[in-house]
Structure formats: C-alpha cells, structure tokens
Amino acid sequence: MKSWPGNLALHNESLFNAVLSTLDMAVFEREEDSAEFRLQGLPPDWWHLWVGPANGTVLDLGQCSPFLRDYLVGAHPIWEGQSGATEKSGPWTEPDRQGGTMTLEATALLIGSKKLLLIERLGSGFEEMGAIVQRARERMLAEERTAKSYRKTETRLISELEASERTKDDALALLQHLGLAALVLDERGHITFASDRGLEILGMTAEAVIGQEWEQALPLHKQDRVPIRELIDTASDPRKTCVARIEGPRPRWVEIEVHGDPRHPGRHIVIVHDRTELHALRRVLNEQASFHDLVGKSPTMLRTYQLVRDVAQVDTTVLIEGETGTGKELIARAIHSCSGRKHKPFIAANCAGLTDSILTSQLFGHKRGAFTGAVNDQQGLFEAAEGGTLFLDEIGDIPPQVQTALLRVLQEKEITRLGEAKPRKVDVRVVAATHHNLSEDVVRGSFRADLLYRIRIARVQLPPLRERREDIPLLAQSFLGQICTATGKTIERLNPDTLRLLMSHAWPGNVRELKSAIEFAVISCKAKEVLPIDLPPEINNAPVVPSSSVWIPLPNRDEKSRFLAALSDAKGNRTEAARRLGVSRATFYRRLVELDIDPR
Amino acid sequence: MMQKKVCMLGGFAVGKTSLVRRFVSNVFSEHYHTTIGVTVEKKSVKIDDRDVTLVLWDLYGEDEFQRVRDSYLRGSSGYILVMDGTRRATLDTALALRQTAMRTVGTVPFIAIINKADVRSEWEIDERAIEQLREQGWTVLFGSAKLGQGVEELFVTLATQIVQTSPIPSDSL
C-alpha cells in the first residue's frame, strides 16, 4: 500500500470496485475546502444499512456519526502531513437500520495529494476477538467472586476467632477481677488454665502447673487427693466439696469444688476457696471449746473460763457454786493451773460426811498422841498444800467447830496442829466449793456468816448441764474419745438419734452423769456408732423432751424412786448405783440420808 | 443547542454501559455483555433552563486486554469515573484512568461514582478509601444502575459543572 497509482480508479474502474467489494470497505476522498467526502466506487452492502438509501455520492460524514465527526477532527494532521501516512480510528459501534448494531473502524490516509478515508465493517475476526475478551472477563469476574467469598469466610472466621478470644479475655478478666481461684482440667486431668488467684493460693507459677497432671502438680497430701479424685469422677453434684491442705512454705487449707465443664464433657473446672483463715479461727474456737480439762463452748462456759483466768490472777479465796457433777473440782484445778501457784501442790479434800475431829486432823494435822491412834506426828492438808492451792469440796458440810478453825486459818494464815500449841505459818490459797445455797445455810444457822464472806471474796458459778445443752455434743464426743482411748475400743461417732436423746435428757447429775452414760454406752456398743439402745435405760426410755422446752427439775419423790431403782439395778452396790445416777459417792450418800433411803 | 462529549471511564464490568442505558433508555440487564470499542449515545438534559445534549461515549473497560486509547478521550468536556463498590481493584483502575484523562483532556469536570449500591453489604471499597478520594477533591457519588439510584443525579451534576465551566452557549459543534 506504500504508493498507489494516483489514477487507479480511472484506469481500471471494474478492478477497483472488485477490490473494494472484496475488502468490504467504503472509500471516500475528501473534497478540497469543504467538510464533505466523495464516495469512491461502489459502497459495500452494509453501507446502506447504516446511512440509509444513497442520496448522491458526496456526504457530510460528520453528520452521520458523532464518533466519526470527532475522528475526522483528529485526522487532520494525517492529511496535512506526508504521503503514505495513516491513522486508524479504533472500533466503534453504530446502530443499523434493522435494529442491530455494526462495529466499524475508519482509517485516514494520504496518497499523493489525495486525502482518503476508508471505513470498514469489523467482521468475524473482530467478533472472535470480542468473544475471547468476553470469556476472559467473565472468567476473571467468577474468580474474583470465588476469591472474595474465600476472603469473606476468612474474615468471618478471623472475626469470630477474635470475638471468642475477646469473650475469653473478658471472662478471664472477670475471673481475675473477682479473685476467683480456678483451674481448668482437660479430659486427661491436665491443667490447661489457672487463674492468678489460683496460682497464688497454690503458691506456684503458671509454668509449673500448666500442662501438668493435677495430681503431680498440686502440692497435696496423698490422702487429700482421694476425695478430690472422687469429686472429679462425680462432678455432676457441684454442692459436694472437700477440704485439703496445700503443703509448702506457706501451708494453706483449701475447700475444693469441682464442676463439669458444660461445653466440654470430660473437662472440669476446679474452684479453690482459701479457708486458711477460717481454719485458724475454727482452731482458736476449738481451743476455746476446752479449758484445761473443762469442755464446752457455750456462752456461759466461755464467760466462766474468763472468770477463772481473772480469779487466778489474784490470790483471794474463791467459792465455786454449782450442782453436783458440774465439774467444780475441774474449775478449782483450772484456777490453780492459771495462777502463780501452778508449780506448787494442788490438794483436794472432800469435807462431806467427815466427823469434826477427823476433818480437823485431816486439814491441820496432829501431834503424836493427840488422840487415840495418832501414832505419829502428821502434817495436815494445809501444810501439804504449802505454796499451792487447797480445794475444799462440799464446804457447806463442814461442822461448826471446823468452820471456826478454818476462819482463823484464813484470817491469820497460820494453822495449829491438833495437840500442839504453837501455830505454824502457811501460805495456801483456799478454793472452796458447794452445791448448797450457803446464804440459806447462814440463815438456817448451819454455816457461819463471817466464814461465808471470807471464802466468797471471789465467786464462780457453774451452770447445770441443762442450761448449756449446746455443749452436750462436744462433751459427749470428747468423753467418747477419752473412753475409747482408755478402753481401746474404736467407736467413731454418736448416732444422730443417740445425740437427740442426750440433748433432751434432763441431766440432774450434770456432766458427771453424761460421762457415765457415755461410759455405759461404750461398754454396750457393738458397732462403729453409739445407738440409742446402748444408752443407760433411764436415758434411752425417757420420753423425748423437745430440746427447746424448759427443763423442769424432777420433784424429790421422783428422785427418790430413781435412787431406789438405781440401788436395785446395782444389786445394792452403792458405788455402782451412784455411777448409774451420775453422781459422786459423797453426793449419793448425802442424798440417801436426805431422801431418807435405807441403803440395804 | 449545546452538545457536550462525556466519556464513561472505568474498569471492566463496573457498570458503565448499564449506567448509560439506565440514563438514556431507562433499561437494565443483569446480563453482562462487554463493550468492545465505543458506543456513543445522546441524551438531552435541562440545566438552568438550557438544553444540553450529553454525547455519552461508553468506552470499553480498561484492563490488561484493552487500554483506553487517548484518541477516544479527545474533545471531552467532562468524564465519569465508574467504580464497582464490590471490587476494590476498580478503585485502582479509576485512579489510573484519572491520570490518563488529566494527560489527554486536562482539568475538565469529572465525577466519580461507586456503582452497585444495591449490594452495599458486599462492598469492598470502604469509607476510609472514599474519604481519601474526597480529600483529593473528587466528587464521589454512590449509585445503582440496577435500581436507577443516583443515575440522573450523576449526569445532571456533571452537566451542571460542565456548563458552569464553559458558559458560552455557542459551544455547539
């Protein structure tokens, strides 16, 4: 195409038309000095489909198509330039007169001085190219959609992961904030999580526990692991807990709760409560529950213990008042043990049922030959108790002459042995006890008022057992332990029904009666726990008094029949009868007289 | 009568043809038929009581198969950069085409439209990116050729800007 002969159309018009129709092109020559174009030769078939029926051969092509008009403006440099230059318009689409479209492309060229414009219809080659592009783009769109859905899934997963991480973080923060000590165990019992507080209680670092088997990791006693293992195996009941001791430089007592992880069967959440403080408090309380050999933590007993401590600090005479069997001698011993005299002797004397002279000689001693049978010089209990404490039980029973002598001893702090003239200095603290109302005895004239005031400088009143029933379980358990140790029997506990009977009994013989009832029961008991049947019949068969009701003392008539029954049960053996009644032998004798019972 | 050449520019399948067809003939097709070359459509709008004929050059989408010829852009009074909200990459194509347009036609009015607002939940072009375009002085509209949303507004806004920047009424070719 480099150089066409300028007069090709003129020389061989038929050849020229044949070429044009084969190439399917319309060829125009631009008219000089006008915007019009002259059609060269015959137009191709499609030409009329586009521009309509031919009206002449000179056309304003810019009117035919806005695209072409733009292009013709741009084509000017070609026609002004060198011969042989061409420029293509690029494809454009025009509607045809049959409702379809056709894609055309124009080429401007300069041949010699002729400014030519070729317009061709892009045919099958172009359509093929279009189809390829279409397919490629559709493919790219589909791939983009797939990639996008992957990205979306990924984003969703990431955000779900983040959300669950956040939830986990929140839960952890909450856990830490609440100071909850928690461990999480996986199906194999390995620790997968431990809260800060949990680590603190265990006294361990996360590195030391995470991933470890709990039994290996936790500093627990072997026997404490058993109940924890049981809790883990039966984690369905979260109310069950067990107590364990964490060993280490700072030992702790913990209460352990195990929950099944609701979302992961087989995994467990272990909640650890620090009970160290509680345990310490309980221990203090338990220590308070007994005082020297006294047992009980009822408010009245706690007050009594304090009173004993206070009284022990001063060196005055003390009067202990309380019913028989309430433990008056134990109080006296406690006073002695708490006092500055504790390393010196404690001597107890029962003043009941002794004659004038025997008691005088017992208390103050005698000189050889002072009376028949006084074969040696003998020091009395006052001298024996030198520097310590002399406990005079049943002081209300002292005959009048001895009362006078005693008063002098207390005032002068000296005694005179029977048969001697020269008094001896003594340093003895006297603690007296009585089940009498001594004020009444003073009124009746059987007790010296001045002696009463002398001995009652300090006063400890012991409550009867029925007024501190809450101590009964503690006392009973304590006696059970003591008696089992002494007898070698292994009885673990009191059956609840047994305890209920003990709680509702009136206990006229007080703690002593309770102790002998437990002794009786231990002997009868054949099982690991004390059953009601093991108790003495008067307790076992007694109608159950609701524990809240007030105990009414038995009238004397009933007491007399109880004494008689006890004597007959004991086949006349008074010591045994007294034991069965839970009273001391001295009291037993005294009551026999008072109740006018003939022991035979 | 004033005639203004406006080019539709953008990546392939962003909805250039759909926007033009919605605006000119108020039709829409789900079917994708890629444009090869150029299709020129006309539609008149009234701006400030003046009739303006927009000569809309619906160009093929630019991609690795077809680069937009500078010659197609020549003589444009304004252009529309079309993006597909659901495809982030069409924003990059729009940015590149903006450079081409600056080079060939200079600072004529243009409007960017993020098409396919009917599927907003699937959009990948986020607020942050849109904000950045606006910071560069772009007018960014949202629209949907499918629902016809924002289409009229798009062309009228551009026509108004074109009229305002070339106020001589004799500007008809």
Ligand SMILES: Nc1nc2c(ncn2[C@@H]2O[C@H](COP(=O)(O)OP(=O)(O)OP(=O)(O)O)[C@@H](O)[C@H]2O)c(=O)[nH]1
């Ligand atoms: N959902 C939705 N789809 C649309 C919208 N506009 C266009 N489409 C679809 O997007 C695809 C491409 O639309 P076209 O208008 O052909 O896109 P184009 O930009 O002209 O594409 P090329 O000519 O290939 O560059 C078609 O399947 C349309 O149906 C819209 O607003 N919403």
Ligand SMILES: [Mg+2]
């Ligand atoms: Mg198109």
